[in-house]
Amino acid sequence: MTEEPATEKKRNPIVPFLRVPEDPKQEPYLWGSKCKACGSVFLGERIACGKCGDTEPLEEIHLSGDGEIYVFSVVYQTVPGLDAPYVAAIIDLPEGVSIRGNVYGLDPEKPSPEWFGKKVKMYTEKVRTDREGNDVIAAKFRVLN
């Protein structure tokens, strides 16, 4: 019997706009594209500007991961296998783009207008293993006190 060489397990981002460096000592980060003509910012890669239609290549930018909650819902009924309820927010990033995120550090049973504008910080963690055995890495958000 010949043994297949063990393929190296990878750390794959759950979305294309999260970059996971090959060096595990480097932190994953969010990235986007900025239109050189109008300055609009988009998550991940863009072929052209979705606001002004400019077709010059967009500038890749690093997104800080420091944001604030714009709005939220608390989701109770969801797909099988997920822990619920969870706080599902729209988070505004300082670079001028927004991202969907789960927010931790809030009591889901007590949704409140006080959550509007709360500062949050991104962190990443492995959320599951894919069918090829790779780690799936997601961006999540924690409330800053």
Next chain:
Amino acid sequence: MRDVAMVGGNMIKFGRYPDKDVVQLAADATIGALKDAGISINEVEMVASGNLYQSNAMIGQRIMKEIGATGVPVVNVANACATGSTAFREAYLAIASGMYDVALAIGSEQMGKMGLLGAGGGNRDYSTEGVMGTGLMPGVFGQAGVEHMRKYGTKMEHFAKISVKNHKHSVHNPYAQYRKETPLEDVMNARMIAWPNTLLMCCPTGDGAAAAVLMSAEKARQYTTNPVWVAASALTSDPWQERNPTMFDVNTVTRNAAKQAYDQAGLGPEDLTQVELHDCFATAELIHYENLGLCGDGEAGEFIDRGDPCVGGRIPVNASGGLLSKGHPLGATGVANIVEIMWHLRGQAGKRQVENSKVGLAHVIGLGSACTIHIIKK
């Protein structure tokens, strides 16, 4: 562009029909609409069929094979929740352009107990649901309502009152899937689906079909002395907005469509006698009061508190009971709410009749996004 008359319309009772297929449901609604118009399928020159999940399987042609395959042009339309109303608009344009004199719009969908929209498909290993926020409809429309809370201090109770109103209206609609009144405490205390929408603030899934027969003015005179008229047909897509598509913008797309529709009809919101709007969730209905200009910005809470959108109120909204009561079979919805308006304008709406209704607005939004607004008048 030529004037377009709506000469016939029909829908089946929305509900669950596990023993029938969707072609049968659509055929049933369509034959009723043709009879209502006083024509047969042989007079129809063009067909637009709206169905979201079957448009890739030529459902329009399958319906024609069921009721009379005459060889006329058939287009299959898909536009999310605005699928049916976009099909209606295609039929409208076919007449308005002068190319055809008799067009048929059909909307149908069989959803059964399809469950949460947005939950299925794709590679589950890389699904972001519940890991990076939500894309499920109750949460997405929950967030849209929460945005109104943020701007204007709206309370969960305001949204809940909309469910109370629509369920109260539904009692008199034999075409609605659910016809049960739900007191405020029942709505508030129902199982939470996605805050602030409880179970009774979410539209159910279901099956449905509706059809409409449109004609040029000259042709319409051969069949009726008293048609209703399509005074406006607007369709918009969502323009760029800073948070979209992370957060779908259901407001701008509706405001743009409303402006176009009012301009086209030469009317304003003050001229409307009733509205059927897209209450997929209670949160959605509230924000559309403002988007359609039924009240000023920030006034939607008071608007529902005063009972303005109740039958008997200043401007009845969803006299049918809305999607919250009827259910929301995606392709059927947009044709059905226009047929509902037609019945009211003709004085054929039975116990839910809006007295002396003269001008009705039908609004649908499909997330992603598409918005249609039709203004129908006597």
